[in-house]
Amino acid sequence: MATPRGLQMFKYDSLNKVVMLNTANDNTMLPRSDRIALKQNLLYFLFALPAVVYVISLSFYPAINVVYDSFIFKDKFSLSNYTGLVGENLYPALIDTLIVSVGALLIQLMFALAVAMIMIKPFKGNRIFSTIVIIPFGISTVVSAWVFSEIFSAIGGYANSFLILFGITVNWHATSTSELGIVMFSDFWKNTPLIALILFGGLSSISPSMYEAASVDGAGPFKRFLHITLPAIAPLMGIALLIRGVAEFNIFALPLVLVGYSPPFMNTLIYSNYESVLNVGFAYSASVILLVIIMIYAAIVLALGGAPKYAK
Amino acid sequence: MQSKNKIGMILLYIAAIILAVVFFFPIWILILTSFQPSNLSVYAKYPSLILQSFTLSNVISSFKTPSNGLVGSLLRSLEVAFIVGFLSLGLAIPASYGLSKISARISNKIIVLLFLVNMMPGLVIAIPIASDFIRLGIQNTSPFVVFSVAFAQELVVLPLTVFVILGGFRSLPKDLENQARVDGANFRTAFARLLIPLNKIAILVAFLLAWMTSWDEFTYAVIVAPIAPSNTTFPVTLQNYVSYGYPLISATFALVASVPVIILAVFLMKYLKGGYLSGGLIG
Numbered sequence: 001m002a003t004p005r006g007l008q009m010f011k012y013d014s015l016n017k018v019v020m021l022n023t024a025n026d027n028t029m030l031p032r033s034d035r036i037a038l039k040q041n042l043l044y045f046l047f048a049l050p051a052v053v054y055v056i057s058l059s060f061y062p063a064i065n066v067v068y069d070s071f072i073f074k075d076k077f078s079l080s081n082y083t084g085l086v087g088e089n090l091y092p093a094l095i096d097t098l099i100v101s102v103g104a105l106l107i108q109l110m111f112a113l114a115v116a117m118i119m120i121k122p123f124k125g126n127r128i129f130s131t132i133v134i135i136p137f138g139i140s141t142v143v144s145a146w147v148f149s150e151i152f153s154a155i156g157g158y159a160n161s162f163l164i165l166f167g168i169t170v171n172w173h174a175t176s177t178s179e180l181g182i183v184m185f186s187d188f189w190k191n192t193p194l195i196a197l198i199l200f201g202g203l204s205s206i207s208p209s210m211y212e213a214a215s216v217d218g219a220g221p222f223k224r225f226l227h228i229t230l231p232a233i234a235p236l237m238g239i240a241l242l243i244r245g246v247a248e249f250n251i252f253a254l255p256l257v258l259v260g261y262s263p264p265f266m267n268t269l270i271y272s273n274y275e276s277v278l279n280v281g282f283a284y285s286a287s288v289i290l291l292v293i294i295m296i297y298a299a300i301v302l303a304l305g306g307a308p309k310y311a312k
Numbered sequence: 313m314q315s316k317n318k319i320g321m322i323l324l325y326i327a328a329i330i331l332a333v334v335f336f337f338p339i340w341i342l343i344l345t346s347f348q349p350s351n352l353s354v355y356a357k358y359p360s361l362i363l364q365s366f367t368l369s370n371v372i373s374s375f376k377t378p379s380n381g382l383v384g385s386l387l388r389s390l391e392v393a394f395i396v397g398f399l400s401l402g403l404a405i406p407a408s409y410g411l412s413k414i415s416a417r418i419s420n421k422i423i424v425l426l427f428l429v430n431m432m433p434g435l436v437i438a439i440p441i442a443s444d445f446i447r448l449g450i451q452n453t454s455p456f457v458v459f460s461v462a463f464a465q466e467l468v469v470l471p472l473t474v475f476v477i478l479g480g481f482r483s484l485p486k487d488l489e490n491q492a493r494v495d496g497a498n499f500r501t502a503f504a505r506l507l508i509p510l511n512k513i514a515i516l517v518a519f520l521l522a523w524m525t526s527w528d529e530f531t532y533a534v535i536v537a538p539i540a541p542s543n544t545t546f547p548v549t550l551q552n553y554v555s556y557g558y559p560l561i562s563a564t565f566a567l568v569a570s571v572p573v574i575i576l577a578v579f580l581m582k583y584l585k586g587g588y589l590s591g592g593l594i595g
Binding site for chain 2: 040041044045046047048049050051052054055056058059060061062063065066069111114115118119121123125128129130131132133134135136137138139140141142143144145146147148150151155156157158160161162164189192193197198200201204236239242243246249250252253256257266267270271274283284287288290291294295298302
């Protein structure tokens with residue numbers, strides 16, 4: 001099994017800290033005075049500059065454009081794009097996006113943890129299990145959306161071929177709740193593998209002797225999970241929440257193929273308005289609302305402990 | 313103790329089998345639809361869950377009809393994915409080298425900044441870019457479309473690639489570069505002969521992650537590249553064909569095209585399990 005990289009680096013770093021106390025010139029880790037550190041940092045920051053400039057210019061500039069344009073209605077400055085959006089299914093789109101994002105995120109985290117905990121156990125068939133579980137990561141989103149539309153059809157379909165053995169059939173498109181459910185499930189299927197791999201990195205950094213010591217001291221499975229496993233994977237959960245959470249709010253291709261424009265999601269709402277030339281303003285205002293939601297979400301994740309562990 | 317272990321093992325196997333079935337089921341359906349005549353799969357009301365007959369006709373017709381839109385956009389997607397992959401290396405290798413030299417306190421803030429910028433909804437960024445192109449009248453010029461889609465998708469992958477490669481640089485002993493310099497290597501030699509080769513797995517992982525993300529990316533592609541199959545990327549053509557007219561052959565074609573990507577994913581898993589996704593975390 002591969003060495004847990006996190007642990008490895010920690011060792012190197014603590015080593016370096018000791019070494020660096022004795023070297024006068026290398027103050028990259030422990031700045032003796034902030035001014036020298038700043039000068040050094042500035043030099044190395046130049047290496048990172050192209051990436052930072054690229055990302056800022058290609059995303060801040062268009063974003064400012066969109067925010068500005070969202071307040072322009074018939075060449076005049078107004079709020080009409082926002083007030084008009086209410087009549088264009090804004091509230092259902094908001095609620096659906098929130099339900100699916102939060103729901104899918106919770107299910108994904110839970111099952112990803114289960115998958116990672118199975119993957120880390122040595123048992124016969126581990127390789128097969130790991131390989132099967134990773135496959136969805138290689139199937140493109142549009143294809144998986146299509147497969148799930150074949151599985152969860154209104155009439156018949158593969159899910160019903162199974163259920164009819166027990167004498168039940170379900171119209172998966174009967175209510176918007178069940179439609180949200182199938183979007184959530186497809187999203188769970190496609191994205192759980194990646195989160196499982198992220199969490200696996202955290203699990204593999206726990207040494208088995210910690211569990212042994214804890215059980216000698218009388219800690220049950222639940223206590224061991226709470227006090228050993230969770231703290232070890234918490235920072236990785238933060239990353240997963242950040243990366244996946246943002247992607248969840250931006251969910252687009254899955255609902256577009258699975259349910260079309262109804263029930264509406266924020267992105268399908270934006271897209272349908274962008275497609276109809278008359279309503280481009282609505283696309284802008286809906287984009288700005290989505291942007292605000294995502295920023296609030298990111299702020300919450302970073303404040304809830306993503307940040308201190310992540311950017312200590 | 314012994315019997316307790318046995319029960320634990322049985323529970324483990326049950327959980328593993330249930331999860332494996334859930335994750336494999338859609339793949340199985342994809343196989344059933346791709347290699348069976350359509351009257352047994354998509355046109356059947358209650359299609360059978362077991363393989364009843366085997367045919368390659370779906371596969372063959374998917375490479376012929378309709379006017380090779382699938383093949384053309386597949387090739388375009390490959391172009392875009394490789395541009396995205398190499399562009400991310402060009403930006404992320406120097407960036408993560410620089411960040412690995414800066415104190416973790418500051419470099420982690422820069423990474424958070426990269427991830428934050430990444431949070432802009434794709435449509436927020438894609439729509440202004442697309443409308444600029446339409447204004448300039450270049451939205452249908454093919455090489456232009458390839459590069460603009462690639463540049464837009466690069467935004468999605470850059471933070472993650474920097475993160476992965478940074479993890480690699482941070483895991484190298486700090487004095488390594490200094491020693492090479494003392495031994496007479498200039499900066500360029502030290503970088504090209506020492507730091508890059510030592511970090512090649514992280515760089516490969518970053519490249520493949522960027523490649524796979526671009527391969528699957530839909531939002532930027534559908535807005536920036538026009539819908540015409542002669543001009544857009546594979547996921548967009550696929551969505552188009554699946555929704556309007558040719559679901560069976562496009563899904564079959566997609567399954568065939570996915571096989572190398574699945575193999576890539578399985579190959580990548582080995583390294584992602586090694587912790588490359590958490591690479592830059594502990595500074």
